[in-house]
Amino acid sequence: MLTEREVKILSLLANSGKSISIKQLANMFGLSERSIRYDIDNINNILKEKKLPLIKRESEGKLLLKEKQIIINYLNSIDSFQYTPEIRRKLLLYEITLSGKINITSISKKLNTSRSTIKSDVDELKNIFNNFHLNLASNYKKGLLLVGKEEDIRKLQLKVFLDNSKMPKVDSVLFNPIIENFLNGLSDIKMIEDFIFNIQQGIGKIISDEAYNILKIYIMISVIRNKLNHTLKNIENASFLASTDEYMIIKKNKEILNKGFNINLNKYELLKIADLFLGSHSYNFSQSYYENWIEVEVLVKKLVENFSNKYGLDLTDDKELIKGLINHIKPTLYRTQNNIKLQEFPLYAEVIKAYPKIYEITSNILKDLENFIGKKFDNDEIAIIAIYFKVSIDRNKYKLKTNKNVLLVCGLGYGTSKLLEQQLKQQYELNVIDSIPLHYVKKYKKMNEVDVIITTIRDKFPEVNKPVLVVSPILTHEDIIKLDNNNLQRLKHKTRLSELLNIIKSDSKIEDYNNLIKKIKNHMGDSLIDDLVHPDRGILDLLPLENIRVNVAVLNWENALIEAGMLLTHNGYVKESYVQSLIKSFKNFGSYMIIAQGVAIPHAKNENNVLKTGMSLLILKNEVEAPDKRTLKIILAFASLDNTEHLEALTQFYNLVTNCNFKDKVSNMKHEEDILHFICNHIDTQ
Template identity: 35%
Template sequence: MLNYRETEILNNLIKGKKYNFKLISEKYGVSDRAARYYINNIDSILRLLDYKITKKAKNSISLDTNQDFKNLLEILEKIHKLSMEDRISILKLILFFDEKGLNITKICEELEISRTTIKKDLKLMSKEFKMQKIELVYKNANGYRLNGNFRDILIKKIELLEKIFDSLNDKNSSKLVKAQVYRYFFKYIKQKNIENTKKFIVEIEKVMFLNINKESYNKIFSYVLILLNFEKIYENSNDLTAKKFLINTEEYKKIEKILKNILNKNEIKTEILIEITDLIMGININSLKNNSFEDWINEELIIKKMISKVSKIVKTDLTRDEILYNGLLYHIKPAMYRIKNNIQIKNSVFQELILEKDPILDVVNKAIKEIEGLFEVKFPEDEIALMGFHIKASIERNTSEKTKKVILICGLGYGSSKVLEQSLKENYDLDIVDVLPYYLIKTSMPNYANIDLILSTIDLEESYDIPVVKINPLLKEEDFILLSKYGIRKNITKISLKQLMEIIKNNTTIIDKSKLVNELKNKFENKINDDLLEVGIILKKMLNKNNFQFVNKVKDWKEAITKAGNILEENEIIRHDYISEMIKMIEKHGAYIIIEEGIAIPHAPISENVLKTGISLLVIKEKVLFPNGKGANIFLSFATANKTEHLGILNDLFELITKYNFIEKISKITKYEELEEYFRKELIC
């Protein structure tokens, strides 16, 4: 409710006193922003209790005193303290809709509640969220925030708004008791958008002959309100792409026309229009009754349930097959739209499954029953066959031992691409058909046939019929999990080349060791682990007092690159123009040089500005931020005279990062002797 300052201001306004924001700021020793906050709180209470809100003239704030305020303050004093349910509703409103996150100190002051009480509430909420696989996390300066699937969080937002609208519309409910909840609700939800949502639903029911049932009305209202009230909608680009077919529908055009008129805008965001059209399509199909609203909005759930059911029937785990998931995501809703509008698909491949009475059709029929019951639709034979086609391909992917053919795209240049290629071959049985720089992919892709996947370390602007999987330049556990979703399993066992050579050495005389090693590597290819080279030897040899430098702070990333480049220039490895080339590469292509948070490898292409192959190491105490938000305080800069001389450097570096705590240890050093100590202790060399 109102705090003592707000109550005092309201009392004086009722008595006819006039205020301005400067006067409030000076009287209570608060900022202009806080003064405005006090008046906003007073207005929200007055509005809630059906009083006229404050009048704001040029330099004056007043209240119409011709209103009956007889019982107002008495009523406010008698309002119960916030219940736990109301506290949790307020905390959820902040977590769901406040971009700054939830700050405990701030909310305790606003609600005049102890930290212990708020922490208990957060603990209860955390348990509730975990059931939906949503995590409540604390991020220092950003306070508490929610992590989880975007659609799961969206459903919880809709549930909360639906509950608030139920209480607002309940004539038997006392609005006074919920006053604090409503105050926060109207802080995040604009009254204008509520009115616009009402107008839209009335108009769309009329134009499209919809029948929105009472059971679903508040859910639908809340969802449309969220779409109109908040700009950021999409977290998953697959969602957007899968629904793009709606852009060409009559429903989309009608919705666009209605919204342009209501919002008085010449253009409405495509994402908003797609989402609302998708919602209207669901209402058209079964009025979103029988508790089907959540499943329609979060179709991921129904698709995963279907895949799980198929997996049990065919006795093969398809649940991690991302290609199958995307295939069904792009099919289920469009299929329902076609059914509703009597549109039939024709495709000889799918028809073949029907003519041959393929057993996969029975599998699909069993797996699709729950969706048919939920949305009151019956999928025809051709739609069943299309789903069967996706499922058959998935079964083949997940049971076949066929080696996957992949194209590798890397933004870090030839050297790091080769190192990543080697790492992939060590971990997987893959046929890497080619390694391409990102700028050649558009022109090169048409030349390749029967490619299963594109693996890329950067985001690709173009879309391809082949699945694109983004991985880290240094393979992490998350990459192994992601690749497994595409049917690529990690190699469990590999032969150690070091141990193999020891066995050969102990049982025979080796005439040409180098030739033998090369023949073994060529013969066994991906089945062998090349562990002959000692890790760190190359870097240890190349780094010395002359090419190492520590500084406390730099102005920005450009200064960091310049300092790292200056070391190369001082050691006669490069000409001065090479430094400008490094900076231009980042300006053009982004912070691709950050291979892991904390470390960057500045470099430029081979040119006349490279005098010889060499490296420099710059360590900065304060981390430097790049335009994409990533940061680094270790800068291992290099120049190479040809395409191969730096491969050993990069291979060494990647091994040190993944296995020998290079980033953690080196980021703390301040002098060259500590670098020597790292190599001595970690690598025992």
């Protein structure tokens, strides 16, 4: 009988369009090559018994599997193999959630385990169902049925799909048959994609890739549930939702889904989709409605008038500003009323440092609105609105320069694109005409105005008739060379603030030094280099010798993060609670924190538990497996007091890893002093 891992290996070989080596499989599963060879031998023994094509070993450890379709058919026909308890329970969760029922006798035979084991597994899953207000009811003929409100069932189904989308490929092969069986009733997903695109066009808002994925999955679920005659019967705050522009646009385009899938979505189905669009920057599974809706156009015009009066520049005729704020303010109110936090890169620290006056005025003009809804706006929400005003000020204060038009495509959201835009504008003469998510590229209507696309997405980029430059969210030395080589003009005539102040001091007496600095910054904007107050702190400033450990023995990635976090704790950088924040953050987003093979940079948001910005570095004795099954050897954990102070050091570390063969050079070093000496010697050469 095949084991769970052997099924995964066989599925990878059968479904891969490229050859896979024993070494690659060993890295995927975090095992030795010898263990993989044992698995291949066992797989071949079973394939031989079944008189099926065998896996052949070729030169350089490459594995060859001919007649792959025969193997795929065999995998689909397998009734049972050896599952771990964790995988078995997850399979049961998927089966119950998506099919709505389970027969203990049938599933025990399918999973080749006892009825008592299945019953015990189901009992453990009941806590999950209870969290979604769902229960399992016994039915004499059908077994156990999942019962509860239709909206709650869909919430759990959505959670299962999102869990599956984040699952490593080597694991997902076990769950794909259940997913595919559920989706069997969908003929053409492209109709759902067209529907979402039309809604975005209608409301004038491009949603993030994360929100797009959630909406797409939810609509797939809604279509299938409607085909099974499981429809929504009511929805809270229906009158409010029915008054929104989102609902009207969705209602107008409903026939795309109705005719395409031969269904008839009722009013409540359409209201639920409108509800998701309203909170499309970030969605959670709690109630999320804003009952006391106000006339957004009137609100926005009042905000623009107040800002214009306080700033001293008339922006009331700026149609782009008013349109942008009208589209943005709805989800902002929605998230604020329901305590939904922006999940993307925080903007507050960046904006308050670069544009303090604009942020201060924006914060002040929003106070009346805060009093009205009874909630305070999050700093990052205020920062985003401040950026709208900053762009409008530039548009009304200066003539448009004839620079290259750049389209930014970033998968991680608004904060990442704004951070990249600021870095580009600090170094190059260019005009960023838009920032969009990946899924919107093919349907972007102003592509004829674009000279070059700059993106942080390294694979699966659609074909477009424009130059595409791939860079890191934090520009590296290699990125700068790439941009230079593609004829982007370097920014000229930038003035250092320190030099300007020295000239002023040499010929006059400064009575209010801080006020002068503030006025200079406000007047000169992006043409000024602020080198006065916050000099960049590099890795040598944030990573002292006492924060480095070599040959560290740990059992798993969690123990490694505890070691790294406690170094920061003991040396006065963070409170003890930050260690748990570090673990939670890496568990949820670890795949984004692994920057190279074997190298991770775990970090967490400052929740009043960071005392000062700092880093700790661990060189592990043995590699450990990360949550996404990749192996780790080097851990650079860091904490940032203001979300920006660490950027220079992080850029230097990234360059060490990518340009200086850091992992291989330091992995076998025996002393912490040697690590620090290596860093010192190579920082200046970058």
